[in-house]
Amino acid sequence: MKYLIVHDAAPGQFVHIYKHLLKAGGHDIIVASRKGSTLRLPVKQVVYDLPKDVAGPDVGIMDKAVALGLNLYRELKPLAIGGWAPDVILSHASRGASFFLKDLFPGARMISLFEWYYGMPTPTDVRTGAELRQKCRNAAATNLPILRDFEQMDAGYVPTEFQRAQFPKGWQGRLEVLHDGVDTSFYRPATSLTLEVSGKRFKKGDEIVTYAGRGMEPTRGFMEFMAAAARVQKVRPNLHVLIAGADRICYGGKKGPGLKARAEEEIPFDKDRIHFVGLLPEAKFVSFLQVSSLHVYLTRPFVLSWSMLNAMSVGVPVLGSDTEPVREVIRDGENGRLVDMDDADALADTMDRMLGDRAGSAALGKAGRATILEKYDLKKCLKRQLQLMHEG
Structure with missing residues (x-):
């Protein structure tokens, strides 16, 4: 099968899935990660990043999310034109890299890992109206690429009940509580060390x-x-x-x-x-x-x-x-x-x-x-x- 793993610091929380697929063999795996956090992996890798014209501090969060998604879309498009398409996409719902993945690969099954939903600040969190408006804009904009993952996904999961509870109630029924897992054979007690x-x-x-x-x-x-x-x-x-x-x-x-x-x-x-x-x-x-x-x-x-x-x-x-x-x-x-x-x-x-x-x-x-x-x-x-x- 063909797999596309997308994470700003890939393989990130998908590391155990990635290792399992690699060990099983016979799979075509592409890993996409953000420039500056790319590990050397024995599979095909795609690197995405913000274009220089949207990387400055004055550019809004939403503009950056869309630009990040477009950059990954453009990096992957030659593969799609060549006939490559994943059976499964693993996406870390975060800053926007996955924004256009289902537009490029509509037939893929997309599984999204959700970590956090940013709640709106209360009026007591800040002193001035301008500060409150800015904090609310930032929270809303940060959540928009996460919402995009929710709209595109075929299934989604979140590591803990507490983290799921941060998401809107209308989302929670579609988010399974499923932890990344602990390798208990590696993290095991030692009697002498x-x-x-x-x-x-x-x-x-x-x-x-x-x-x-x-x-x-x-x-x-x-x-x-x-x-x-x-x-x-x-x-x-x-x-x-x-x-x-x-x-x-x-x-x-x-x-x-x-x-x-x-x-x-x-x-x-x-x-x-x-x-x-x-x-x-x-x-x-x-x-x-x-x-x-x-x-x-x-x-x-x-x-x-x-x-x-x-x-x-x-x-x-x-x-x-x-x-x-x-x-x-x-x-x-x-x-x-x-x-x-x-x-x-x-x-x-x-x-x-x-x-x-x-x-x-x-x-x-x-x-x-x-x-x-x-x-x-x-x-x-x-x-x-x-x-x-x-x-x-």
Whole structure:
């Protein structure tokens, strides 16, 4: 069969489907991704981007979405003229790359992955009418290419119930809750392990707290975590903290440098026992989690990160923020712990108690892995994804 996988950072969330199709063999696969985020893959690749005349900051979101879709259309059109057409299109409903795919390939079955629907701001979010109007325009424009995917798709899915609930009620019945899946044979517990990062060596059994994110930002509670970690350091002299991620802002507004410099200026943490290890390749990231005594995952109500589920899959006890997306997976005191991320004392106290109660925390970690095996195991999720792709 012929497959077209479209994602700004392809294969992105389709990585497991892509690997399965590649391993199965006999398929004709084309991967389309945005310039600047293209990985070298052993299949035909198509690169799209915004033309220079619409790439500036003064160009509207909707204009950029249409231009991005047109650019991919033009890149793929020679293939269509030559007679190539996909049986299945996998589209990440996002910035507009998929805008004209069904115009070019009307006979393809299109499966769209939806992550987020941007709600309108309330009048209390801003001070002036002009600011409110601009925020409303931005939210509406950001949702329009997502709406376009919804109009074109033959089937669509969303990773969690919480994420589905953000979409209009009229959409929700057509969006299946189906997670990307966790490779539980890869993200598995380790009884003995040594990890070397930043010139320091850590072993399984050391007192280690881990934190991971794409960036160091407000959405993922970076400052709250740093404040709590600094407090726990004072009462646990053997504690080391490992932080994986880039110093950048990825979510919630203007992209740019992250909060590391601010944390170093405002929070009196022991720099000899907090280690910033950067973005880790997956083979090292799994060891990063396996060596951990406690993984802390904080988030505002937003898309749920893979890292929390990966941590649970390796059996490390997880302390999560008491927010909707986390509560969907973690039941406080059963398969992890939950805490108000804005309560610095409660966050620090819970971290301290979990580190001090090795047996109780180990039981939470074991229950956490059982949750992943039951509900998020890759084999189960992939089976349903493939069914969705091929149902007529």
